[in-house]
Amino acid sequence: MSGLRTRCTTLLAWLVADHFILVLTAVYFLVMWLIYPHMAGRRNLANLSSNMWPLMILVTGQMFVLLVGGIDLSQTSVMAVTSVIGSMIMTSRLDPAKFEHNPLWGVILSENGGLLAGHAMAVPAAVVLMLAVGAGIGLINGLATAKLRMPPFMVTLVTMSFFSGFAIYLTQSENIMHLPDSFIRIGKGSLGPVPYAMVLALLISLAAWIILNRLVLGRWLYAVGMNLKTAAVSGVPCAGVIVFAYVFSGFCAAAGAILYSARLEAGRPTLGQNLLLDIIGSAVIGGISLFGGKGKLRWAFYGVVFFVVLDNSLNTMPLNYYAVDIIKGAVILMAAVLDVVRNRLNQTGQISVGT
Amino acid sequence: MNMTAQKNRILLAALRNMPIILFVGLFLCFGVLAPDFFRYQSIENAVKQASYVGIVAVGMAFVLLTGGIDLSVGSNMYLSTVVAGLCIQRFALSPAAAFVICIGAGFTFAMTNAFIVTRLRVVPFIATLATLVAGRGLGRMLSQSRAISFPETITRIGSARLFDVVPYPIVLFALTLLAAWIMLHRTQWGRQIYAVGYNLESARKAGINTVRIRAIAYVVCGVFASFGGFISVAQLGNVNAGFGRGSEFDAIAAAVLGGISLFGGIGSIFPGVLLGAVMIQLVSTGLVSAKVDLYLHSMISALIIFAAVAIDSHRTILLKKMQQRHIRIE
Amino acid sequence: MPSDAIQFENVSKEFFGIRALSGITLSMPPAQIIGIVGENGAGKSTLMNILGGIVTPDTGSMTCQGQPHKPAGPADATRAGIAFIHQELNLFGNLSIVDNLFIDGFPKIDRLGLLDKRKANQSAHQALQTVGLHCPVHTLVENLTPCEQQLVEIARAVGRNARLIILDEPTSSLTQNERDRLFSLMNTLRNAGCTLVFISHNLDEVLRMSDRIVVLRDGCLVSTGSKTEYTVERMIIDMVGRQIKNLYPPKTSVPSETILLEVSGVTRPGIIEDISFALHKGEILGLFGLMGSGRTELARILFGLDPCTAGEIVAINRPLRRHKPAESIHSGLAFVTENRRDEGLLMEASIEFNIALAALRQTAGSRSSIWVDHKAIRDKSLRVARDLRLQAADHKRQSARNLSGGNQQKLVIAKWLLTNPQILILDEPTRGIDVGAKYEIYTIMNNLAAGGAGILCISSELEELTATCDRILVMSNGRIHGDFARSEFNEKNMLHAAFKGLRTAAEPGDR
Missing domain, CATH: 3.40.50.300 (P-loop containing nucleotide triphosphate hydrolases)
Structure with missing residues (x-):
């Protein structure tokens, strides 16, 4: 009886161990490689990498919100809105047939492109504006949750709906093409052998790592997520910390939108619509708890690698397009169940997971 | 009695009766803008169109009352009507059999949700977010993403009238409201749903089978969702790939506008959810008749939900504050 | 000779390796008020939780009115005629009195499963009469005073014919008048044949109300007997077990x-x-x-x-x-809160994380510092833990949850000491x-x-x-x-x- 129990505990301990997901991903990748040899081909690896970096940025932002015990479902619509707004600033040509009925036609849009079309500062201005809009939407989310005490998933569900509607309204459902080359290079170019996307993702990860591990703010983020009351008594400015997490998440979503828009060479009002499951799935399967206060940047990375490999392999398999959704849904559920198991083990004190 | 307590009490009373206040306000607003609005015909139309949202919202209310949420109702509506539609095409079923199959599919979908939430203990919004995506994927796989049209025998229900007076959707909505009210107020399960939503731990201590009660709420929600889906299809005549998308929004909005708290245990089906559903419908009818850009509709409904949730949160904070006062011996 | 209301036979319970109860053998005669006293942590609530089916004992057995009593949950205990009234009342403020009384078992109209409202209202009214609460049965519970809410809890027990009612610290939030009212109700219930278990820190009240006294200390039964054998002084000596x-x-x-x-x-x-x-x-x-x-x-x-x-x-x-x-x-200023678990500590976080939380900036040297000084935190946390004799194996890995109550409290104090x-x-x-x-x-x-x-x-x-x-x-x-x-x-x-x-x-x- 007790032998079985220890064996069960060992099994569970292994399941919740730090590197479990990474090992799982590696094993999965090897098996897939045996079945589909081109999985490890040069092209597919490049493909994997280019899918991974933008997602890593988004998950980093999501992680901050999860750490404070919230969730940000609006990241995808932040991407859509910022993609559209940025493109409207810098596009160099618009098709009148498509945009004549746009509410902004004649205001900032014309046949000659957007507000700053052709201007030397167009790209930097657009990028800054995109990031600012992302952070601004995050600010709305943060204030609504921290100050008005509204439930995070409701707030961000509403902002998701609002801003994806807004993005579609702004463009009347059209994609905005003809973006400047210097912008497109952000998504497709590389610094020597290192793609810009990777540089950006690593920079943001580094910033996140410093915040979480070296700054007082990082400790506050964890404390707020673990126990809001204790944090408040201990002098942590809880509302500010929560607002920061959402702002950071919005900022990261905008940064992701820059990469995706540049890669697609277009401002797209439906950008990111199918990414929500990937973002939350990666975070949760990596081990960032939905209950708040638990998570490491490394775990987010593992989760992203897992999800990108999974996505890639599902696309490789001769599967019905819609079956992919079913599998992704199931994976998220598995991850959430794993999260519940981890939490309960932690609470019964059988296994301690450090922070 | 001091001033602040008095003020809080008045504010709380206002917040408690918010559905009625909002409804009257909206009603008058529309009446002034468009006097035609007070005719029987337009009111009947609004209620008829609100019927399917209302039925889904009634189911949603059960889940919200336990303190949970079900984001998957839209996918449930889609999947169960697709299953019913395919069965009709394949086996030439009678409307009654199609109805039973539709509800059966909804029941199965709901049981999955209930199992994941109560047995696997996954947070409701994540569990139902996953079934939302998976359910729609399954539906589109089955239908090959094609629209499935329903035979005339079923669409007739959507436009027929009981005794040639009341449209059937309204009759069914009324019956749903009645059934739900009886379930919540006249059965033990219903009372226990309120208890679970008030405090899960207390409910467990009081000897309530909380797993079963929460499961019942999810099942009721799913069954009503498929029922609402069936009625909506009977009015529309076919199921396309986008059917039910965003319905979870309307249902949550109708329930919360109707005074059902997202935090559980507070609110009532009648008149709350009825008013909530009609309000949602009034707004969208109003937007159409005012020729507001179609793309703006989703943004406006998002704003309405935001306001409703903000009111709900404020009410909850106030209630907590007032209970804190009770700690003291007065 | 009627059998005892409750009999404990060698009941023991451990939590995380700490003995909460060891080998309790005790019988409670029917139709008496039994006062249980003991310090915090003496095992009173664990014993009652076992009786009420909230906790299952590791070893030992119980009998209830001669029948073996092995509750798998609170519902089983209720069925056996045991009602547990906690210090923090277990009521639903959003429901009416009558709903609260019957929440786990309404009278029903046959077959359909619909509630028999009339019958419920009648028996609720009757139960309220018994406990002396005169207000309409449809009143929402959140509109009642704490005392009235307590009466509702007792009415719930009475309404389902409980033979044994456990009252855990029932007087702590009552005025003197309300206490007297509760005491006379307790006497009435006892005279009607009910057994009552009365837990209180107020030893005078226990001595005044009880027929029998039970004293617990450190999870063991120290003494029990008729109230005539006890004085407040003896109870204290038994509870504390050493010179005051x-x-x-x-x-x-x-x-x-x-x-x-x-x-x-x-x-x-x-x-x-x-x-x-x-x-x-x-x-x-x-x-x-x-x-x-x-x-x-x-x-x-x-x-x-x-x-x-x-x-x-x-x-x-x-x-x-x-x-x-x-x-x-x-x-x-520093504030050691009443509730360690909910307001004092981050239970999942490490000891070091907890100690540093309130003084992240002080330890880094300046009030406006944004950086965490890991080395200073480690040194200071070790020093303050040593000063307070906080017993812990590993400051970096061990979580606050794994500490004993006393050490958790020292941890909270240690956290504040770092802020000078x-x-x-x-x-x-x-x-x-x-x-x-x-x-x-x-x-x-x-x-x-x-x-x-x-x-x-x-x-x-x-x-x-x-x-x-x-x-x-x-x-x-x-x-x-x-x-x-x-x-x-x-x-x-x-x-x-x-x-x-x-x-x-x-x-x-x-x-």
């Missing part, structure tokens, strides 16, 4: 004239009224009050967790207006920890005061305050009703003051 003078360390600190914290006219309507006092350097100031007297609310306002509408708070010559906890900490506080507010610092750890906490308080800090110690245990404090304020009904210097300490007068506000408060009328 060893319970408290000798006082070493001497208060000076310098004022550290001055509070004048602090008011929050409906919560506290016109509170004024001063805390001196080196002084341990006691604040005595019953649960709900406003003492914790006062502490929260002083520390800036809740707002106040009037009055002034001056900490070390710095006025605090509309302050946040961060400013309080900067002004030298001059003014410490301790709210029930010894609740739920064992005698040895209590002694150590008192020693820490003594040493801090001797080192020049001022301590405001809130407690509902008068004895603890009289032994450790230089001065005691008595609070009731949101006001301070007494200020006693050490030479004037007199338990009777202080208790009198504690109930003063309650007696003058409005009598329960005909609402």
Whole structure:
């Protein structure tokens, strides 16, 4: 009886161990490689990498919100809105047939492109504006949750709906093409052998790592997520910390939108619509708890690698397009169940997971 | 009695009766803008169109009352009507059999949700977010993403009238409201749903089978969702790939506008959810008749939900504050 | 000869390797009031939780009226005729009285499963009559006073014909009038054949009400017998198990004239009224009050967790207006909250993380520092843990959850010591920890005061305050009703003051 129990505990301990997901991903990748040899081909690896970096940025932002015990479902619509707004600033040509009925036609849009079309500062201005809009939407989310005490998933569900509607309204459902080359290079170019996307993702990860591990703010983020009351008594400015997490998440979503828009060479009002499951799935399967206060940047990375490999392999398999959704849904559920198991083990004190 | 307590009490009373206040306000607003609005015909139309949202919202209310949420109702509506539609095409079923199959599919979908939430203990919004995506994927796989049209025998229900007076959707909505009210107020399960939503731990201590009660709420929600889906299809005549998308929004909005708290245990089906559903419908009818850009509709409904949730949160904070006062011996 | 209402046979229970109960063998005769006394952590609530089916025992068995009693959950215990009324009432404020009475078993109209409203209302009305609560059965429970809510709980037990009713600290939030009303109800129930288990810290009340007394200590049954064998003194000796003078360390600190914290006219309507006092350097100031007297609310306002509408708070010559906890900490305040688990600690975080939490900036050297100084934190946390004799294996890996109650409390104190506080507010610092750890906490308080800090110690245990404090304020009904210097300490007068506000408060009328 007790032998079985220890064996069960060992099994569970292994399941919740730090590197479990990474090992799982590696094993999965090897098996897939045996079945589909081109999985490890040069092209597919490049493909994997280019899918991974933008997602890593988004998950980093999501992680901050999860750490404070919230969730940000609006990241995808932040991407859509910022993609559209940025493109409207810098596009160099618009098709009148498509945009004549746009509410902004004649205001900032014309046949000659957007507000700053052709201007030397167009790209930097657009990028800054995109990031600012992302952070601004995050600010709305943060204030609504921290100050008005509204439930995070409701707030961000509403902002998701609002801003994806807004993005579609702004463009009347059209994609905005003809973006400047210097912008497109952000998504497709590389610094020597290192793609810009990777540089950006690593920079943001580094910033996140410093915040979480070296700054007082990082400790506050964890404390707020673990126990809001204790944090408040201990002098942590809880509302500010929560607002920061959402702002950071919005900022990261905008940064992701820059990469995706540049890669697609277009401002797209439906950008990111199918990414929500990937973002939350990666975070949760990596081990960032939905209950708040638990998570490491490394775990987010593992989760992203897992999800990108999974996505890639599902696309490789001769599967019905819609079956992919079913599998992704199931994976998220598995991850959430794993999260519940981890939490309960932690609470019964059988296994301690450090922070 | 001091001033602040008095003020809080008045504010709380206002917040408690918010559905009625909002409804009257909206009603008058529309009446002034468009006097035609007070005719029987337009009111009947609004209620008829609100019927399917209302039925889904009634189911949603059960889940919200336990303190949970079900984001998957839209996918449930889609999947169960697709299953019913395919069965009709394949086996030439009678409307009654199609109805039973539709509800059966909804029941199965709901049981999955209930199992994941109560047995696997996954947070409701994540569990139902996953079934939302998976359910729609399954539906589109089955239908090959094609629209499935329903035979005339079923669409007739959507436009027929009981005794040639009341449209059937309204009759069914009324019956749903009645059934739900009886379930919540006249059965033990219903009372226990309120208890679970008030405090899960207390409910467990009081000897309530909380797993079963929460499961019942999810099942009721799913069954009503498929029922609402069936009625909506009977009015529309076919199921396309986008059917039910965003319905979870309307249902949550109708329930919360109707005074059902997202935090559980507070609110009532009648008149709350009825008013909530009609309000949602009034707004969208109003937007159409005012020729507001179609793309703006989703943004406006998002704003309405935001306001409703903000009111709900404020009410909850106030209630907590007032209970804190009770700690003291007065 | 009727069989015993309840019989325990060698019942034991462990939590995380700590013995909560060891080998309890005890029988409770029917139709009696049985008083159970013991210190916090003596095993009273564990024993009752086992009886009520909330906790399952590791070993041993129970019989209930001759039948074996093995509840798998609270519902089983209810079926066996046992009703457990917790100190924190288990009612649903959003439901009516009648719903609360029958929430786990309504009378039903046959077959359909619909509720028999009329029958429910009738029996609810009857049950309310029995307990002497005269209000409509449809009243929402959240609109009742605490006393009325308690009567609803008892009515629930009566309504389902419970043969054994457990009352856990039923009097702690009641006025004297309400207590008398409850006591006469208890007598009525006992005379009707009910067995009542009465748990209370108020030994006089236990002696007055009970037919039999049971004394527990450290999870063991110390003594039991008819009430004629007991006096309050004997109960205390049995509970404590040693000479009382060893319970408290000798006082070493001497208060000076310098004022550290001055509070004048602090008011929050409906919560506290016109509170004024001063805390001196080196002084341990006691604040005595019953649960709900406003003492914790006062502490929260002083520390800036809740707002106040009037009055002034001056900490070390710095006025605090509309302050946040961060400013309080900067002004030298520290607040050890009443509830370690919910407000004091991050249970999942490591010891080091917890210790550093309130002093992240101080340890890094400046108030505006944004960087965490890991080395300073490690050194300081080790030092303060050693000073407080906090027993833990690994500061970096071990989580707060894995510490014993006493060590958790030391951890909370350690967290605050890192902020170099001059003014410490301790709210029930010894609740739920064992005698040895209590002694150590008192020693820490003594040493801090001797080192020049001022301590405001809130407690509902008068004895603890009289032994450790230089001065005691008595609070009731949101006001301070007494200020006693050490030479004037007199338990009777202080208790009198504690109930003063309650007696003058409005009598329960005909609402």
